[in-house]
Amino acid sequence: MLSRASDGPPGIAPGDMSLSFLKGLTVLKCFDAETPQMSIPEIARKSGLDRAVVRRLVLTLVHLGYVRAEGSRYALTPRILVLAGGFLQGRRMGLAVQPVLDAFAVQIGRPLVLAMRDGTDAVLVAQAQSLAVPPRLGFTLGSRLPLAESALGRALLAGETPEAARALCAALGTGDEGLRAVDAARASGIATATGLVEAGVFGAAATVAGASGDLAAVGFSVHASEGAPPDPAGLLTAARALAALL
Amino acid sequence: MLSRASDGPPGIAPGDMSLSFLKGLTVLKCFDAETPQMSIPEIARKSGLDRAVVRRLVLTLVHLGYVRAEGSRYALTPRILVLAGGFLQGRRMGLAVQPVLDAFAVQIGRPLVLAMRDGTDAVLVAQAQSLAVPPRLGFTLGSRLPLAESALGRALLAGETPEAARALCAALGTGDEGLRAVDAARASGIATATGLVEAGVFGAAATVAGASGDLAAVGFSVHASEGAPPDPAGLLTAARALAALL
DNA sequence: AGTCTGATGTTCGATTATCGCGCAGATGCG
């Protein structure tokens, strides 16, 4: 995992990268939902790096304000969100995308989420509530969803070329069902998934082919206990409106 | 700005940090709302680093998937949000905080935001909509607000000890008005600010003294054109509910 | 079209920042 070796063409020559920076980012991503707070040796075990190396990297993060010491353990600070804000504000998520997402959430009557592909995952990049419906799995910005088993992921795959979608499904080791679901989504415009990410949950999503080249998916999910889901056709309208903004 | 030198006690010895990692993070934070897309020389100018150094650091970010090339310019990818997700999920923002924030946004009738202090700024860490009210300034997670001129910032200062609040106001070079506003907020429980962050906007916030030590502020804002703001007392109830979760 | 200039991309020998072993101290357990 910690490697300057290129895994695929066109790779980046090892001499064209910074090993220390790569290690530093490896340390940074050790802080996650399961382990928000860790000691130096815990980070060393999780990252596979030497304790002394981890110590210098963590102290660098402390110096810059991204991490703070809590006793002999370390945790991320809110400053890490500012890095995310660079992405969100750079793409005008707050100014342009969020109001449209909010309006469609009200119109459709369900909380909506917007996701983009990151490797073989769908990553949440915006969300809107329409009612005080509790998020089912506690998703936040940055939450990952599987590409082949979630409606959002399938909508993202549907937005790729058939070749790219097939390659991604192969990389995921997904069965024919996932690829068929993606093909169906491409044909109908609406991707669905039931009970794959969470038992009893139906999800629907539409592909957002951004005018400036960004690919995203907008969708909602409904638990069986909440009654029948709304007509997903509204997602197509939302997708068209969002496409102009991405 | 790019320095291993310690600015305040207790500092971290230069030998205890990684200069390459520090430079890398300096490059990462160059990507912001104003400059979401930059070339190597542009990043070099903005960061004060040599072009060759920037090139290696940027290619490291490309290799790890945090940045992608768009022609000869580079931009952040959604993967950067996953780092933010580590913070958000580690503090159960999605699972525990968001539903409470959503419920109070409905109850109070205004979109609500939750902020935490980051140095001399307030940083947005969560937000909830009640109606399809467009965010005024396009705020996203990670957006910064001034500590002394915003209701949220003043509520955060009110949650600090009087000594710490005074020191922060001194560091900000704020006038007596800011400090008086903080003192008033500490007394009443509600911080307010009118027309300082944006003309014609009234903001109100309450301090959230988290049970586990986290300090936050919850608040809303209303533009004069939207009519009278709701009674801010609801923020006190929201603050108490959120305090149990932070 | 050709030339010039400034900007940008890239290389590689020199230098220094980084590595990680080994030691000292702390902690927990029998």
Added chain:
DNA sequence: CGCATCTGCGCGATAATCGAACATCAGACT
């Protein structure tokens, strides 16, 4: 108390990094 294990940290050796200099590119001008 003794022992085993874990953690923090120093410093000589070395590999990673630096950045000057060169190569290439892009745009302006004639």
